[in-house]
Amino acid sequence: MDRDSLELRSTITADGLLRLHLEPTRLPEPGPGQLLVRVEAAPVNPSDLGLMFGPADMDSLTVEGQALTARVPDRAMPAMRARIGQSLPVGNEGAGTVVAAGADLAHLVGRRVAMFGGAMYARLRLIAMTDCILLPEGAEAADGAALFVNPLTALGFVQTMRDEAHSAIVHAPAASNLGQMLVRICQDEGIGLVNIVRSPDQVALLRGLGATHVVDSSADSFADDLREAIADTGATLSFDAIGGGEMTSTVLNAMEAVAARSMTGYDRYGSAVLKQGYVYGGLDTGPTVLRRGFGFSWAVGGWLLFHFLQRADPATVQAMRERVARQMTTTFASHYTARITLAQALDPAVVAAYTRKSTGEKYLITP
Amino acid sequence: MDRDSLELRSTITADGLLRLHLEPTRLPEPGPGQLLVRVEAAPVNPSDLGLMFGPADMDSLTVEGQALTARVPDRAMPAMRARIGQSLPVGNEGAGTVVAAGADLAHLVGRRVAMFGGAMYARLRLIAMTDCILLPEGAEAADGAALFVNPLTALGFVQTMRDEAHSAIVHAPAASNLGQMLVRICQDEGIGLVNIVRSPDQVALLRGLGATHVVDSSADSFADDLREAIADTGATLSFDAIGGGEMTSTVLNAMEAVAARSMTGYDRYGSAVLKQGYVYGGLDTGPTVLRRGFGFSWAVGGWLLFHFLQRADPATVQAMRERVARQMTTTFASHYTARITLAQALDPAVVAAYTRKSTGEKYLITP
Numbered sequence: 179m180d181r182d183s184l185e186l187r188s189t190i191t192a193d194g195l196l197r198l199h200l201e202p203t204r205l206p207e208p209g210p211g212q213l214l215v216r217v218e219a220a221p222v223n224p225s226d227l228g229l230m231f232g233p234a235d236m237d238s239l240t241v242e243g244q245a246l247t248a249r250v251p252d253r254a255m256p257a258m259r260a261r262i263g264q265s266l267p268v269g270n271e272g273a274g275t276v277v278a279a280g281a282d283l284a285h286l287v288g289r290r291v292a293m294f295g296g297a298m299y300a301r302l303r304l305i306a307m308t309d310c311i312l313l314p315e316g317a318e319a320a321d322g323a324a325l326f327v328n329p330l331t332a333l334g335f336v337q338t339m340r341d342e343a344h345s346a347i348v349h350a351p352a353a354s355n356l357g358q359m360l361v362r363i364c365q366d367e368g369i370g371l372v373n374i375v376r377s378p379d380q381v382a383l384l385r386g387l388g389a390t391h392v393v394d395s396s397a398d399s400f401a402d403d404l405r406e407a408i409a410d411t412g413a414t415l416s417f418d419a420i421g422g423g424e425m426t427s428t429v430l431n432a433m434e435a436v437a438a439r440s441m442t443g444y445d446r447y448g449s450a451v452l453k454q455g456y457v458y459g460g461l462d463t464g465p466t467v468l469r470r471g472f473g474f475s476w477a478v479g480g481w482l483l484f485h486f487l488q489r490a491d492p493a494t495v496q497a498m499r500e501r502v503a504r505q506m507t508t509t510f511a512s513h514y515t516a517r518i519t520l521a522q523a524l525d526p527a528v529v530a531a532y533t534r535k536s537t538g539e540k541y542l543i544t545p
Numbered sequence: 546m547d548r549d550s551l552e553l554r555s556t557i558t559a560d561g562l563l564r565l566h567l568e569p570t571r572l573p574e575p576g577p578g579q580l581l582v583r584v585e586a587a588p589v590n591p592s593d594l595g596l597m598f599g600p601a602d603m604d605s606l607t608v609e610g611q612a613l614t615a616r617v618p619d620r621a622m623p624a625m626r627a628r629i630g631q632s633l634p635v636g637n638e639g640a641g642t643v644v645a646a647g648a649d650l651a652h653l654v655g656r657r658v659a660m661f662g663g664a665m666y667a668r669l670r671l672i673a674m675t676d677c678i679l680l681p682e683g684a685e686a687a688d689g690a691a692l693f694v695n696p697l698t699a700l701g702f703v704q705t706m707r708d709e710a711h712s713a714i715v716h717a718p719a720a721s722n723l724g725q726m727l728v729r730i731c732q733d734e735g736i737g738l739v740n741i742v743r744s745p746d747q748v749a750l751l752r753g754l755g756a757t758h759v760v761d762s763s764a765d766s767f768a769d770d771l772r773e774a775i776a777d778t779g780a781t782l783s784f785d786a787i788g789g790g791e792m793t794s795t796v797l798n799a800m801e802a803v804a805a806r807s808m809t810g811y812d813r814y815g816s817a818v819l820k821q822g823y824v825y826g827g828l829d830t831g832p833t834v835l836r837r838g839f840g841f842s843w844a845v846g847g848w849l850l851f852h853f854l855q856r857a858d859p860a861t862v863q864a865m866r867e868r869v870a871r872q873m874t875t876t877f878a879s880h881y882t883a884r885i886t887l888a889q890a891l892d893p894a895v896v897a898a899y900t901r902k903s904t905g906e907k908y909l910i911t912p
Contacts, residue, residue: 228813257838261811421837444628446595447849457837466835468845470788470827471624475852478835479844482814 179278181205181214184545186299186520187265188230190250190258196234198524199245201265205304210280213305215291218319220272220298221512222523222532222541223327224419224459230268232258236533239526246524269298269543273313273322283307289315292322292503299520301545311503320514320542321506327483328356329502329510330495331458332363334486335417337494339369342454346370346413348404348429350420351461352392353380355512355540361389362509370411374404374425395425405432409439416455417481422462426455426478427469434472448473456481514542546645548572548581551912553666553887554632555597557617557625563601565891566612568632572671577647580672582658585686587639587665588879589890589899589908590694591786591826597635599625603900606893613891636665636910640680640689650674656682659689659870666887668912678870687881687909688873694850695723696869696877697862698825699730701853702784704861706736709821713737713780715771715796717787718828719759720747722879722907728756729876737778741771741792762792772799776806783822784848789829793822793845794836801839815840823848881909 187201208214233254240247250258273292276283291310297303313322339347349360352373364371365388373384373392384392391407393400407413408429414437416429430453437449453472458481468478487495502510522528523543532541554568575581600621607614617625640659643650658677664670680689706714716727719740731738732755740751740759751759758774760767774780775796781804783796797820804816820839825848835845854862869877889895890910899908 225813232813260805260808261813264811266811427832438627441627444631444633446592446599446628447851450852450855458841460837463837465794466837468833468835470824470830470833470847474825474847474849477844477846479846480837480841482841484814485817485842488817 179207179214181207181278181302183300183302184520185267185297186230186269186523188232188268189265190232190262192262194250194252194255196232196248196250197245198230198247200520200524205302208278208280208283208304210282211307212280213276213283213286213291213307213310214278215274215293215303215305216277217272217274217298217300217303217545218290219274219323220269220543220545221324221327221514222543223270223324224461225327226268226270227533228460229266231533232261236530239529241526244524246526246529267297267300269300270294270296271324271326272298272303272543273319273325274303275319277302286312289313290317290319290322292325294326299523299543299545301520311499313503313506317506319544321511323542324355324512325502325506325510328359328512330487330498331483332356332359333498333501334481334483334490335360336363336367336369337490337498338456338481338486339415342415344413344415344454346372346411346415348372348374348408348413348416350374350395350416350418350425350429351376351380353383354419356419358384358387359510361387365389366509370413372404372407372411372413374429401428401432404429405435408432409436414451414453418455418457419459420462421457421460421466422464424467424469426457427467430455430472430476430478431469434476445473448475450475452477454478458482512540515539517542517544519543520545546574546581548574548669550667550669551887552634552664553597553636553890555599555635556632557599557629559629561617561619561622563599563615563617564612565597565614567887567891572669575645575647575650575671577649578674579647580643580650580653580658580674580677581645582641582660582670582672583644584639584641584665584667584670584912585657586641586690587636587910587912588691588694588881589910590637590691591828592694593635593637593666594900595827596633598900599628603897606896608893611891613893613896634664634667636667637661637663638691638693639665639670639910640686640692641670642686644669653679656680657684657686657689659692659873661693666890666910666912668887678866680870680873684873686911688878690909691722691879692869692873692877695726695879697854697865698850699723699726700865700868701848701850701857702727703730703734703736704857704865705823705848705853706782709782711780711782711821713739713778713782715739715741715775715780715783717741717762717783717785717792717796718743718747720750721786723786725751725754726877728754732756733876737780739771739774739778739780741796768795768799771796772802775799776803781818781820785822785824786826787829788824788827788833789831791834791836793824794834797822797839797843797845798836801843812840815842817842819844821845825849879907882906884909884911886910887912
């Protein structure tokens with residue numbers, strides 16, 4: 179049995195150098211409940227880029243033999259303290275073919291699984307079956323590569339909406355693979371969704387999926403459009419992957435303007451309607467700026483899939499996973515801009531492309 | 546029975562003029578459960594100033610006969626829409642002597658009560674007994690003037706801490722009357738409290754009350770001092786009356802730095818410790834700026850006494866009111882910089898003084 183792997187690793191040294199390289203490793207034999215999987219496809223999610231490149235200055239990217247290096251600015255080093263010197267494997271999720279298994283799972287050899295749990299940018303991955311979804315016979319690896327992060331996040335938004343007694347959602351930026359899944363989920367379930375996108379092309383994309391409320395933040399009429407879409411849906415909950423800047427603030431102010439329409443008298447503390455904004459990403463790592471024109475009944479907070487899954491009812495999470503497996507080529511289908519090998523993931527020109535974080539561009543690593 | 550009152554009123558006209566004047570009114574006779582009270586003392590709280598002056602340009606303050614006027618900037622008018630043309634009485638709370646009462650409460654005539662419910666900057670106030678606290682025989686009106694807003698807010702912070710499973714509190718700015726009450730409450734109950742103040746004098750003031758953790762935001766060592774005080778108390782909850790700027794962000798980042806000390810490995814999403822910041826005032830009406838160096842387990846939101854009281858268990862609120870009445874000259878004592886009459890409240894020189902919002906300065910209106 180071939181148990182020799184190559185893993186993409188990211189290391190930051192004490193003197194401020196980020197190093198990416200392929201580390202040869204030899205994996206143990208799978209024990210009970212474990213699978214040894216040949217990784218065939220793993221997406222490059224924004225959350226992966228955070229671990230891969232950290233706060234490195236991408237202009238300083240240099241090829242050094244088989245590795246890539248880049249400088250980490252001094253000001254960013256304190257936050258990196260806990261990872262200094264550690265060779266960290268990368269890649270949250272992926273899919274591949276089972277090449278060996280614990281005795282109890284021997285019947286799965288040859289089958290494809292979707293996997294979640296890190297270290298996916300590798301030739302091989304040893305993993306517990308409980309961190310996998312068994313794919314149907316004949317499924318493509320690419321179809322199973324991204325069945326965790328985006329699908330469970332989108333379903334997590336809807337579950338959060340229900341848990342916190344909201345009835346509709348505002349999402350920005352909404353044209354991403356995740357955003358498209360959310361459009362389809364909300365359509366299926368009849369949930370009001372306000373999609374904030376950044377260009378007319380993205381408006382067309384989401385309208386093509388059947389989205390009802392798509393507002394373009396690049397349009398002059400954005401503020402009015404957003405307010406009317408919020409009025410139509412009754413959304414009092416938003417999810418924002420941008421993080422920095424004023425998007426969440428803009429959304430909460432629009433929600434308050436809508437709530438004010440139903441107020442019978444003046445209240446200097448604003449409406450009593452709770453307006454909740456969650457920041458679930460940091461595409462813009464700059465400060466979140468809140469212009470508090472939305473009274474005192476508001477909350478803004480971080481939303482993270484891992485925290486959500488830890489707190490959620492296990493039966494709910496299991497139901498989500500089963501739904502994702504059932505609808506992997508429909509509701510939860512992802513689209514990729516390009517496929518690259520592990521070696522290409524260390525090619526500076528390719529790195530420049532997949533780190534751009536453009537909405538709608540998505541890379542798939544096929545080790 | 547004298548039922549002729551004078552009420553301080555605030556009006557904003559459609560063309561952007563704020564007008565403050567004294568309105569002669571004649572009150573009805575008190576019915577069952579009601580008291581007619583001669584107002585003898587009412588504090589000027591920041592929340593009162595919000596209603597009195599709104600967003601008016603204080604440099605444009607002009608005396609017009611018996612009234613004061615000021616311009617409201619155009620940009621601030623949309624948010625004022627709901628109050629245009631309304632003559633709004635001012636003054637959240639106060640104390641005075643019962644001059645008449647419904648038949649069921651006739652025994653209270655001549656007694657002093659503390660009151661809550663607006664329209665307190667007036668000669669007389671007709672009020673339900675359920676909105677009053679009966680003061681002990683011989684109590685001064687000044688002692689009962691501020692038994693609602695600050696005391697219930699301070700107790701509300703502690704209740705919120707318990708409800709949301711935190712164990713200590715950070716408060717800024719902490720030298721206010723409210724801050725001093727919070728120091729005494731936390732001492733009584735053995736609760737860790739980090740007091741953020743803005744000058745060495747304020748450090749001395751709170752240390753004089755026996756406060757353990759007082760950090761001065763004007764000191765070079767502020768960041769370190771704050772972090773160590775948070776480490777000592779284990780505070781993961783903060784209340785910030787400043788609102789604008791970076792105070793809440795600074796506190797959450799310090800909490801995260803403390804949480805990071807107990808992390809065993811690197812987590813690019815930050816610690817799992819929930820860091821909660823509440824904004825309960827807007828001394829700085831500028832944007833709240835959040836530098837998200839505190840991972841994904843964080844929440845910032847508005848905190849308002851009225852909303853807290855609406856949601857709280859009535860028995861809890863009743864217990865709070867009884868405690869405030871018992872401890873009105875100790876834990877819940879307020880201190881005033883100056884006493885002014887209703888007429889003086891419309892004197893531009895006096896207005897300039899009481900609208901300064903300096904921590905530790907507090908005015909009492911004695912109609």
